[in-house]
Amino acid sequence: EDQVTQSPEALRLQEGESSSLNCSYTVSGLRGLFWYRQDPGKGPEFLFTLYSAGEEKEKERLKATLTKKESFLHITAPKPEDSATYLCAVQPPAWGSQGNLIFGKGTKLSVKP
Amino acid sequence: KAGVTQTPRYLIKTRGQQVTLSCSPISGHRSVSWYQQTPGQGLQFLFEYFSETQRNKGNFPGRFSGRQFSNSRSEMNVSTLELGDSALYLCASNTQGQGETQYFGPGTRLLVL
Numbered sequence: 001e002d003q004v005t006q007s008p009e010a011l012r013l014q015e016g017e018s019s020s021l022n023c024s025y026t027v028s029g030l031r032g033l034f035w036y037r038q039d040p041g042k043g044p045e046f047l048f049t050l051y052s053a054g055e056e057k058e059k060e061r062l063k064a065t066l067t068k069k070e071s072f073l074h075i076t077a078p079k080p081e082d083s084a085t086y087l088c089a090v091q092p093p094a095w096g097s098q099g100n101l102i103f104g105k106g107t108k109l110s111v112k113p
Numbered sequence: 114k115a116g117v118t119q120t121p122r123y124l125i126k127t128r129g130q131q132v133t134l135s136c137s138p139i140s141g142h143r144s145v146s147w148y149q150q151t152p153g154q155g156l157q158f159l160f161e162y163f164s165e166t167q168r169n170k171g172n173f174p175g176r177f178s179g180r181q182f183s184n185s186r187s188e189m190n191v192s193t194l195e196l197g198d199s200a201l202y203l204c205a206s207n208t209q210g211q212g213e214t215q216y217f218g219p220g221t222r223l224l225v226l
Contacts, residue, residue: 032213043117043203043217044156087156091213098168099146099161099207101215106155 002027006088006104013111016077021107023088024070032091033071034101035064037084044087078111085109115140117206117218125224131192134221136204138185144207145187146215147179151200161207162187191223199225 007022025033032051036044048057050066057064061082063074073086085108089101118137126132138145147159158171162181179189191198201222205215 034214036217041220041222043220046214046216049214089156098163099144099205099215100158100169100171101146101156101205102158103148103156 002090002092002102004088004090004102004104006086006107008107009105010108011110013075013078013109015079015111015113018074018076018078020075021073021086021088021109022070023073023104025088025090025102026069027090027092027102029093030090031093033066034089034091035062035071035073036087036089038087038106039084047086075109078109080111080113083109083111117204117216119202119204119218119221121221122219123222123224125226126194127226128194128196130194131190132194132223133188133190134202134204134223136187136189136206136218138187138204138206139216142206142208142216143185144209145181145185146205146207147187147189148203148205149173149200150203150220156203159189163209194225196225199223 004025035047038044048064053068061076065072085106087106089103120135144163146161148156150156161169165181176192181187201220203220204218208214
């Protein structure tokens with residue numbers, strides 16, 4: 001069964017304290033891996049798509065990387081406004097999976113000033 | 114470019130009633146996915162529509178149904194509501210082809226009493 005596991009479930013950081021979030025997956029023939037940010041009461045906001053092992057994407061203080069079995073979201077010198085739940089999702093092979101992303105449960109990040 | 118809109122944003126219903134939620138995708142997008150988000154299960158895929166046809170369906174009972182209109186707007190319906198249907202219902206507007214990405218709306222918060 002295709003699965004996505006995120007760790008840790010919750011992470012508390014001090015402002016400026018860099019860290020990484022992990023997303024491991026068991027999907028054969030991965031077509032894409034996605035990172036989203038979700039604020040309370042809102043829909044997920046798209047951050048990155050990664051397609052192949054070794055690929056990296058950056059946006060402001062965030063950097064996403066991908067290996068054959070997992071992805072990392074690195075947060076450098078976080079600020080309080082980075083506090084949110086970060087969701088990882090994978091896109092299985094095309095046949096029979098149109099429009100279906102498999103999501104992890106998320107990592108809730110809190111950044112204290 | 115306007116984002117994904119969902120109406121209504123909040124709903125309170127009682128057990129046994131039915132409910133219809135609406136989603137307008139990003140202009141030009143022909144694929145729409147629906148998800149249910151709960152604290153315990155996270156985001157779970159309901160179904161996906163493309164050009165008025167349901168292409169994929171998740172593991173939800175037949176009480177959950179949907180449709181898509183010729184202008185790509187989509188609706189989902191839940192009949193005979195149960196307490197466990199209380200959730201955030203998210204609609205995603207999907208790009209197609211290489212680099213498919215899902216862009217989410219703000220969601221509809223449904224509370225079943």
